[in-house]
Amino acid sequence: MPAKPPKAIDDPETLNSDLAAKHRAYRPGPERTSPAVEADFAVLQRDGYVIIEGLLDHDDVASIRAAVTPLLDRFGRNTFEGTKTQRVYNVLAKTEAIDRLADHPRVLGLMDRLFLPNFLLSQAQVINLCPGETPQMLHPDDGFYRIPRPRAPLGAATIWAIDDFTADNGATLVVPESHEWGDDRRPSPAETIKATMPAGSVLVFVGTTWHGGGQNTTESPRLAVTCQYCEPYLRQQESFLLELSRDRVRAMSPALQSMVGYSIMPPFMGMVDGKHPLRLLEQR
Numbered sequence: 112m113p114a115k116p117p118k119a120i121d122d123p124e125t126l127n128s129d130l131a132a133k134h135r136a137y138r139p140g141p142e143r144t145s146p147a148v149e150a151d152f153a154v155l156q157r158d159g160y161v162i163i164e165g166l167l168d169h170d171d172v173a174s175i176r177a178a179v180t181p182l183l184d185r186f187g188r189n190t191f192e193g194t195k196t197q198r199v200y201n202v203l204a205k206t207e208a209i210d211r212l213a214d215h216p217r218v219l220g221l222m223d224r225l226f227l228p229n230f231l232l233s234q235a236q237v238i239n240l241c242p243g244e245t246p247q248m249l250h251p252d253d254g255f256y257r258i259p260r261p262r263a264p265l266g267a268a269t270i271w272a273i274d275d276f277t278a279d280n281g282a283t284l285v286v287p288e289s290h291e292w293g294d295d296r297r298p299s300p301a302e303t304i305k306a307t308m309p310a311g312s313v314l315v316f317v318g319t320t321w322h323g324g325g326q327n328t329t330e331s332p333r334l335a336v337t338c339q340y341c342e343p344y345l346r347q348q349e350s351f352l353l354e355l356s357r358d359r360v361r362a363m364s365p366a367l368q369s370m371v372g373y374s375i376m377p378p379f380m381g382m383v384d385g386k387h388p389l390r391l392l393e394q395r
């Protein structure tokens with residue numbers, strides 16, 4: 112058979128297109144383009160956050176709780192992590208139970224609208240905010256990308272309520288419309304709202320929105336799972352490629368494989384030996 116002629120690349124714009132021969136960019140299905148996603152996105156853009164209720168049923172919540180509770184141990188090492196808050200890091204290596212949160216189509220539909228194709232998961236964490244915890248310092252999540260504000264968000268976060276989030280047990284504090292602010296403005300506690308929501312709901316906010324964990328004055332912990340996402344050309348907060356074995360990644364959905372780093376930002380950001388990283392998963 113005659114050899115295929117090499118692909119001609121004579122326009123720099125071509126380098127921004129998907130050059131992969133086999134592993135093309137992950138293409139979202141219709142579940143990520145529904146009218147519900149459009150409606151959530153309109154609220155997210157207007158307010159900087161949106162609460163979506165009823166994405167998990169009672170059994171879903173119970174099975175996530177059962178999987179993550181045995182992982183809870185240490186309390187935070189400083190007041191930002193929360194000295195009365197238990198955080199589980201490297202969660203995807205420890206359980207598959209939250210995969211379905213990280214790649215939930217209603218959330219990824221929003222990320223499709225915020226970010227370039229093949230956006231990444233930046234981190235995943237379990238947060239158990241225990242009795243006596245005080246309010247966390249308000250902060251935006253993508254401030255460590257040191258690009259002046261106001262600007263488009265470079266990341267976005269979800270906080271999944273595994274317990275009901277109430278006014279007293281530490282429901283996340285959010286500053287509405289603060290995603291539009293410049294670098295010169297800081298919020299006061301009076302500008303916050305409490306993101307109360309029943310278990311099974313998710314709070315989604317963009318990386319420029321000021322927020323923080325709330326105060327827990329009850330006798331019970333407030334269990335949550337957070338997943339954060341970022342543009343595909345940015346460094347993730349968590350080094351998933353160092354944390355996750357190839358077998359663990361093989362067990363993930365194609366969307367999650369792509370988000371933990373088995374994907375390419377065109378033309379070759381993320382390559383392995385000059386090839387698409389998914390080829391590593393094909394090798395046994």
Ligand SMILES: O=C(O)CCC(=O)C(=O)O
Binds near residue numbers: 191240270284322325
């Ligand atoms: O637990 C929460 O409600 C928010 C936590 C948070 O924003 C953080 O740890 O950065």
